[in-house]
Amino acid sequence: MGFFNTAEMHFTTNRRNEIVGVLTILCILIMLSCKKDNQETPPQIEFIKQIGYIWSDTTLPIGAHVKVGIMASKSNANITYFNIVMSANGTSQIAIDSGMNTSSFTFNYTIYKGVSDVETWTFMTMDKERNKATVSLTLKRSAVTNWGNVKSYNSVILGAQNNTVNGSFLSLNSGNTFLLPQAFLNQDSIDIAYYYGAPPTYYSNTLSSPGETQAPTFFTGANGVNNWNTKNTTMYFMTTITATQFDQITNDSLLIVSYPLTGSTKKSKFVTTGQVISFKDQTGKLGLIKVIAVNGTDAGTTELAIKIQE
Amino acid sequence: MNRIIYIIIVLSLPLFTFSQINKDSKLSDTITLEKVFITATRTEINPIDIPASISIINKEQIESYPALNGDDLLRMIPGLNVDRDYGIFSKNSGITMRGLNSAQRTLVLLDGVPINKTDGGSIDWNRINPDNIDKIEILRGAGSSVYGGSAMSGVINIITHKPIKDLSGKFKAFYGSDNTSGGSIFLDGSKVKDEKGMYWSVNGFYRKGDGYIVAPDSTYNSYSAKTYLKQYNTGAKIGYQFNRNNNLELDYSYNDDKMGDGNKIIEEEGGYNRYITNFVRATYNGFTDGVKILANGFYQMEHYVRQNETIKKNTGKYTLYNTDAFRRDFGMWLNASKHITPNQNLTIGLDIKQGNVDSQDNYKTSTDILTNKGNMNFGALFAEHELSIFHDKIKIISGLRFDIAQFRDGSFTIDEPTGLTDFMTNYPTAFTNNTWTSISPKLAALYQFKPNCKVYVSYAKGFRAPILDDMCKNGNVTKGFKLANPQLSPENINNIEAGYVFNYKDKIIIENAFYYSIGNDFQYFVSNGDSVNTGGSTLKAVMKRENVGDARIYGTEVMITAKLNTHILLMASYAYQQTKIISYYSPSTDKNLTGKEIMGVPPHIFSANAEYRSKYLSFVITYNFRDKQWEDDDNIAFSQQRSTFDGRISFVYHNKYYISELVQDIFNSRFINSKGELSPGRFLMTSLIYKF
Structure with a gap:
């Protein structure tokens, strides 16, 4: 009887050890298989x-x-x-x-x-x-504010894409305008492009730049914008500044205040007479454009007055 | 080259099997007709006694048809429109019928419990393992008098395998096109002796595939990637038979499927959709004092994960976001039936269910987090009365169901908005609780003019509850930018139909039904006149789903089954469906859809199957035709017609070893779907199966 008890006890002990062993191994396996928690280390x-x-x-x-x-x-x-x-x-x-x-x-x-x-x-x-x-x-x-000087172009006439007399491209540095072949040769200096798109597919009178997405579709061919190596981008923002306020500008204070941190776009669509549009060119210079006149056809013109930081 | 080698190997395998077959070829298996149908009344009934248009897909058909997913099997059923544009690589499938274009309008049951999600109304067909299906019952026409919501166009009931043998099993390995491979295991056993004892089954299923490029040449770009597939599926069932009439069953299934969406920009896995589903069902079948009781409890939890990577065409802006949606549906369906006289049966029932969603769009390339939540509680009481007269030649079924539902605790919030989402704050939604009710009557009668021949007429009402996604989520949809509308109410349909079944000695069966339906309060997107910039190339119209349309739908379905002998079965089915929006009464809309057809409804659907089955060989070839259909509510663009041939041949050796070759879209007739993406074309799959 005692023998059996002992055997049963040995069996029970062995079995218990076996179970404990298996459980221990299982626990270790589970712990090893568990992924480490992602440490939330910020970049x-x-x-x-x-x-x-x-x-x-x-x-x-x-x-x-x-x-x-x-x-x-x-x-x-x-x-x-x-x-x-x-x-x-x-x-x-x-x-x-x-x-x-x-x-x-x-x-x-x-x-x-x-x-x-x-x-x-x-x-x-x-x-x-x-x-x-x-x-x-x-x-x-700083307590003392030294407003910067502005450079003014009082009358810039840009032609739309099919205008063979007035160039569609403007250099803000020189104030010169260029037809497409000349603009191709002066890519580095071109900041503004003007085209007319038939609404509603495009956006009527549009101020753009070589870096804008749709400009290449209006200026095509061997000298087309798609073939340019340098495509400057100018950003625009429509303001509520009046023509009178524009005309009274003597330093760059209004130019700075009127250009927003966000909300500017690569083209200014549906440009009409009397609007004042804020811009920032590829070099970061800020400016304002007053629309003096528009003649909205694909061979038409627009006349602009421009003030830009020196 | 690999493909050619593969085809040669595949074609040579049957030759080996044929050499084994010819040694002791003996034809014995036969094509049988089903004698029990559950779905029409929630009680077992002989199909010939049902005054409705029904179809059954049996186990033999399931095993022999060229189906890679459960829904593929439904292509042979008249009037069903199966949308699985990317074949095995489809993230989901849409099953519609009878002129109604949304999967939300067809109720799908799994062993008698609903699996349509309250959030979106659809189901994840990929999680239904065809190897685990014993039978599919299809009831065409409104079924809301018994089932409530979603049963507008019909009810599909998938019935899974119930173990009978002491021990049986099935092992399968397969390999196919696009480097698709996998395997499955199915084991079951039964200890039921003298109508008492336990039974069980376990199954597992895995498949993966490289997929294919969905972008046609015209839109292919450097971000086009293959739509890959990775799926794990497992399940277990345990049941106990207390006696002949009392049985308790518990069923669990798990599915995890991930499908690439065909775009890969930076993330290693690209864009993908992943569905992880846990499903539990407990069923008690009982019989006490002449009362049959069926009690079903169910819980379904789907975790939907989406990774979306895009580059905006106009700006080149990269966007990455993840969607994490938890969709739960659980409830209890109870019904009891009793023969109150020898020729009258009464069924009464109580159904309760809750569906909820907790979903988050978590942007990685901005700080925005969009969260939407909502709950829908359903409760219903129903009664159905069956009367048989004139020696069971005439049967009249009448039913009435009352449903009440409450939408509550809806919310949509935006955390840390940037320019990407802050426009949404201009459209705050007042999330008030919303309760609605629905009463669904039914009256149907049939006359059996000869054994297994019947003529019937029926009237029934159906409805579809609004889905949570429309009630509590703002977001981009194909047509514009959608605002949540917690005030949505159900869509309704009233359907009358007449039909007949003519059965000539079980050799030729002709089934034909004609139906006419009027739908009310159909939901359409209605623009509020605003447009918003959601970051895409064009402004998007702001819209909201509203109950604004009434529609008229009519059509016919005919199915002819010819059993030439015990081994050859021919089937052909045709469905004609005509839809028209008869009124459109939105006060704020900028368009009127009156007179338009319902989009996504092909006027003509045709399918034909030829099936040969013997002890050693089964061979099935199917043809499916789907007419062109409108792809938009305005009826401007329509999809191409589609027709495909599929086939499957299976050889059996010693009733244990099977080799099966399946081909979908034999003639490689690829089409471009409404998203401008390609179907997979010809798809081959070879399976080796061992059964015991």
């Missing part, structure tokens, strides 16, 4: 600290511009989003809003000091797991 973002850039709080006069460089790299997941937000007087505006899918990037941005006393510029990057990282700097307005 890295920092200012580029080199000559020519700023990376700390600064005081600037209105209209002065500084260059900011951003370097970002991923931690766990690719970087998918980057934005720049300017906050002043309790409101925020998104200056740059860009999607991507990359392990790292660098980005240069030119800030033009606006009219606010204090501007906070925040640079944020987010990865695919929505981990975010930010850096920021504050720009204060």
